Amino acid sequence: MNLSLPPRIPLARLPTPLQPLDRITEKYSTPHGGPRLWVKRDDLTETAMSGNKLRKLEFVAGAARAQGCDTLITCGGIQSNHCRTTALVGARLGMRVQLILRGEEKGIPDGNLLVDRLAGASTAFYPARQYFETLPELFAHWCDFYAGRGHKAFCIPTGASDGWGIWGYIAAAEELLADCRAQGFEPEHIICATGSGGTQAGLTLGCHLLGANARVTGYAVCDSADYFQHKVLEDIRHWETLNSQSVDETSLDVRVNADYIGPGYAEAEEPVYRAIAEAASLEGLLLDPVYTGKAFYGLLQELRKGSYRDCENLVFVHTGGQFGLFPHREMFPFLL
Incomplete structure (x- = not known):
């Protein structure tokens, strides 16, 4: 299915790269196996305007x-x-x-x-x-x-994050799936940080409209799983209203992991900062403690638990946010 997109103003440098994270994959493989990790580099949508x-x-x-x-x-x-x-x-x-x-x-x-x-x-x-x-x-x-x-x-x-904005990640879902096919695989899981719900809503709806089997999970950085399950559906309903479309909500699999929020929004504990340093040192991947670092830390913990051991390929969507890293510079004393 080809998506019929509404008017847009081209601003982003698209498509963004899809890259393997083989060093992190190797480190977090368990005796029972686990997926090959990939990252969709939406931190590279543009230099200053970067991100989802x-x-x-x-x-x-x-x-x-x-x-x-x-x-x-x-x-x-x-x-x-x-x-x-x-x-x-x-x-x-x-x-x-x-x-x-x-x-x-x-x-x-x-x-x-x-x-x-x-x-x-x-x-x-x-x-x-x-x-x-x-x-x-x-x-x-x-x-x-x-x-x-x-x-x-x-x-x-x-x-x-509303019916206008989620078009961005409906279109991104189409791009991401094409990237994966070019690499010879269909992703079983797509992971993103979820802080206002729109990115997760767009990816969830996009995969549904395109008939993909990928399961989208948002790792919450604030609020609760119930809140985001409601918010994702709210954004999709607004999209339906704006576009005179109808989606069977019972066919949508809205997955939220809210186990790694930590102290609250824009607050993180030392393990998150260590995960940020690890991603930078192993893969040259720069995350932030508000969104991507927190979600990536959560993903690494789930890999350790074996949560995705039956999956061959998992894609983490890097939604940007590096400018938000610098006000947290005092939280990296272990680097001194």
Whole structure:
């Protein structure tokens, strides 16, 4: 089946590479065997706008342009990869960007926040409680603010995870499956970090629409398995509404592993940082402690348990996030 995609603005460098992780595969093989590990390098979608958010924003920006919008409003944590990518996309397309950020501005900006500022995005900071309790009102406020100045805003939810954004990973599923076939295999498992649900929703729906047998599992970095199982289906329902499509939900296998969240969102413990260092030293693969590092650590623990021993090929989708690594530099004392 060939997917019929809606209008998009080409922004990412596609296709991204699919690479084997043979040193890590060898280290984490058990006496009972285990899969060959592969990584889909979506950290290479572009240099500064890198990561999974850019695939989503190709379709989101396409919808914004089609609706005559000149301003993008979105939200996230201070070190949000999605906000950083939106800021750079806006700069590239000549659109204003307003970021609604959760947390306090402290000291000299670092990581993603520094890039937000360099890209010219406007930033507004809110305490976590106010952010979570009044986010719809904050979006409405900034929409009115720009409308009062003659601008039309397009509102993008957390992580661009909605019926527009998941098109990015429906298309990515088609690309990934073609990559695997070119390497001579069909993946039994596809693994990704899940923090807002949209990447997992797109991969799950994409594999379903394409008739693939690959099982998609999201390793949660916050919230709970129940939350993400609901959120993935919510995004798919929104996609159905936007595209006048119908999907049999009972045929969707929404898998979430929430065993490796740790202390909470954007918080990790030493084993995660050690897994990040291990991936860098064995494979030259740079992960981050908020999303990919946490999910990859979880995957390695499951391999040790033998969870995937009956699988021949497993693909980890590297969703980017390296800019978020640097504000955590003090968490690597074991490297000194």
